[in-house]
Amino acid sequence: MPKAPRKCPHCDKVSNTGHITEHIRSCTKQKGRCLVCDRRFTRKRDHKCKGTPVKAPTYLNHFLNLSQHNWHEKVPSNIPGLTPLHSASDATKSLWHRMPRLVPISAVSEQDVYTAVLDSINTLTFHAYKNGSAVHGAGLGCHTNAERDAMIETARCSIYQATARRESKLAKPTQYSDSEPLCCVLNVWVKGIIFTPPTHIDSSYLLCGDATTVGVNITPRGSYVDLHCDIGRSGLSTVYGLCEKVLILFPPTEKNLTLFASTAGLHNRLARIGDKLEGGLVVQLHSSLAIDLPSGALHAVFTTAGGFLGGVNYSIVEELPIMARAILIQLPGYEHNQDAILEDIRVYLSALLSGLSLDPPHDVLAPVIKSWFTLEHSMASIDALSQWCLKDKRRISVQLNDLRPLQCNCGAIGEKETHLIEEHFKSG
Numbered sequence: 009m010p011k012a013p014r015k016c017p018h019c020d021k022v023s024n025t026g027h028i029t030e031h032i033r034s035c036t037k038q039k040g041r042c043l044v045c046d047r048r049f050t051r052k053r054d055h056k057c058k059g060t061p062v063k064a065p066t067y068l069n070h071f072l073n074l075s076q077h078n079w080h081e082k083v084p085s086n087i088p089g090l091t092p093l094h095s096a097s098d099a100t101k102s103l104w105h106r107m108p109r110l111v112p113i114s115a116v117s118e119q120d121v122y123t124a125v126l127d128s129i130n131t132l133t134f135h136a137y138k139n140g141s142a143v144h145g146a147g148l149g150c151h152t153n154a155e156r157d158a159m160i161e162t163a164r165c166s167i168y169q170a171t172a173r174r175e176s177k178l179a180k181p182t183q184y185s186d187s188e189p190l191c192c193v194l195n196v197w198v199k200g201i202i203f204t205p206p207t208h209i210d211s212s213y214l215l216c217g218d219a220t221t222v223g224v225n226i227t228p229r230g231s232y233v234d235l236h237c238d239i240g241r242s243g244l245s246t247v248y249g250l251c252e253k254v255l256i257l258f259p260p261t262e263k264n265l266t267l268f269a270s271t272a273g274l275h276n277r278l279a280r281i282g283d284k285l286e287g288g289l290v291v292q293l294h295s296s297l298a299i300d301l302p303s304g305a306l307h308a309v310f311t312t313a314g315g316f317l318g319g320v321n322y323s324i325v326e327e328l329p330i331m332a333r334a335i336l337i338q339l340p341g342y343e344h345n346q347d348a349i350l351e352d353i354r355v356y357l358s359a360l361l362s363g364l365s366l367d368p369p370h371d372v373l374a375p376v377i378k379s380w381f382t383l384e385h386s387m388a389s390i391d392a393l394s395q396w397c398l399k400d401k402r403r404i405s406v407q408l409n410d411l412r413p414l415q416c417n418c419g420a421i422g423e424k425e426t427h428l429i430e431e432h433f434k435s436g
Contacts, residue, residue, distance in 0.1 A: 071254045071292055072312050076181055077230035079310060083256075084279055090256070090288035103287035104259040105330060106302040110291065111206045111244070113298045118249030121316045122171070124198035125224055129163045134196045136162040138189035140232075166191035169228035170314035174250060181230055193226040194233075203320045205244060206300055214325040214372070216363035224318045227251075231311040235268065235277040237304060239355045240331040241321040246298035251315025259287040260304030260330055265337045268306055272338065272345040278308045303327035304334045323359035325368050329379035331356045336383050342390055350396070353387070357400040364407040377408065 065074055065085055070092075074080040091100060093108060101107055132151055136143040136159045143155075143162050151159070169191055175181060184190040201222045205215060227233075237260070247253055256278065258264050264285050271277040282288075285306070293299055301307065303323070323331070335352050342349055360380060368376070384401070387393040 068254070068290065071290055072310055077232070079232060082232050082234070082276060082279055082308075084281075084283040087256070087282050087285070087288050089286065090290055093257075093289045093291040096289060100287050100289070103261055104302065105327070108257055108289065108291070108302065108305065109206075109208070109300045110293075110297045111208075111300050112296065113246055115295055116201060116248055116318075118171075118251075118316060121198070121201060121224060121248045121318060122167070124200050125163075125167065125196050125226065125316070128196050128198045128224075129160060129193075131197070132156060132159055134159070134163065135194045136166075137192045137194070138162060139184065140190075162191045163193045163196070163226065166193045166226040166228065170226050170251075170316070173228070174314045175229055182228075184230070190228055190230060192228070192231050192233075195223040196226065197221045198224050198318075201318060203244065203246075203318060205242075205320070205322045206298070209242070209300065209322075209324065213327075214363065214366055214368055216323050216325050216328070216359050216366060222318050222320055224316050226316060227253075227311040228314040229311055231309075231314070233309040234275070235282070235306055235308045237268070237306055237334060238301070238321055240304055240334045240352050241323050241355060241359070242303045242327060243301045243305075243319055243321045244298050245293070245301070245317055245319030247293055247295050248316045248318065249295060250313055251295065251311070251317065252313040253293045253317065254310045254312055255291050255293060255299065256282075256308045256310075257289040257291065257301070258285045258306040260302075260306065260334055261286060262333075262337075264306060265304070265334055269338045269341055272341040272348075302330075304330045323355075323363070325363040325366060325372055325376065328356070328360055328363055329375045331359065332379035332383045336386055339386050339390065339393075342392070346392075353393070353397065356383075357397055357404070361400065361403055361407065364404065380404070 065080060065083060067086060067090065068074055068083070072079065074083060089100065091097065093110065096107070143158050169182075173182060198221070201224075203222045204210075209215070225233075235256075235258075264287070267281045267284055268277070271280050274280065291299060298319075304327070331352075335349065335356060338345065338349050338352070360376070363376065387396070
């Protein structure tokens with residue numbers, strides 16, 4: 009039976025039913041992508057491909073298919089030494105000051121998270137993205153009506169794409185385009201979802217400052233978050249319901265942080281430097297586990313099944329020197345990454361003030377003080393930072409002078425117990 013002609017809803021042109029989908033894509037300027045040569049086209053029939061198949065890297069095949077979602081563009085051709093978390097070698101472990109851990113947790117229903125997110129999106133504190141580009145106004149303190157509408161529309165679209173349109177692993181993935189963009193929302197701060205640092209952290213380290221409110225990311229299948237560091241703090245994250253993610257992790261070594269800082273402001277940071285980074289780990293995350301990431305850990309995230317990810321960030325006194333070092337390495341690129349660096353400094357100073365109030369033991373306190381003076385000295389050399397957070401800096405100085413453990417073991421007696429600061433940890 010011949011197929012009845014149909015009218016295009018965009019241009020009113022009557023088209024054969026068999027080609028109506030292709031016509032709509034052409035009419036709305038959507039483009040497909042050739043799986044052979046990787047070029048984009050408007051009409052598949054007009055694309056005369058004679059190329060050879062693009063070979064996606066295979067070193068992550070056990071975790072995800074890099075030939076889908078153009079993920080092969082997001083990674084280098086190889087990441088030497090990359091190993092699964094559960095089989096990390098001693099050499100890899102030695103590069104981490106604290107190894108990431110998968111922690112069993114009590115399950116929270118996806119419906120509860122969904123409800124909490126809907127109750128929170130009107131606060132507009134989140135960051136919204138369409139096809140990787142930030143929606144205008146996202147994350148700012150005030151918004152025009154148009155910006156407000158765009159952010160809420162993007163959030164609702166991302167929820168639909170991440171849940172109602174959640175394809176199985178074997179299904180052909182949705183092809184997003186400029187007219188139907190992939191929508192992601194990061195850091196929706198929600199209430200009613202309880203998430204605290206794991207027991208092994210609470211029992212072994214000094215927590216400084218409160219853990220942040222639970223933040224939820226809404227990510228459809230195919231989403232990718234490039235290499236980043238969560239404000240230098242430790243983090244605990246999990247996924248809910250059917251959501252699944254694959255994380256690539258790197259330790260905050262001097263080499264890795266320097267390479268990371270060199271790509272500030274650039275896209276595809278993992279693809280640019282991933283083959284030079286050391287100590288790489290890969291891990292798959294599902295709803296029965298949470299990933300505990302140490303301070304300064306660099307990570308990139310692939311979403312293999314859409315849904316919600318929730319997490320908290322927290323600081324521990326023992327990792328304050330790592331937070332300081334992560335900021336210090338980024339300071340030369342301050343002009344290109346001002347907002348992120350200022351936020352890192354703000355979080356660090358808050359954690360440092362909280363940590364000093366705990367009266368930590370000398371072996372913990374000494375590297376904290378030394379790293380703070382080194383960072384403060386470097387900040388003073390940048391005009392925009394020299395007068396920033398003066399109130400916090402004065403409070404830190406007062407707390408340092410009042411700390412009992414600062415009495416020096418060398419035998420010298422300094423007025424008002426300032427000898428250790430002035431003689432042993434003064435930055436030059």
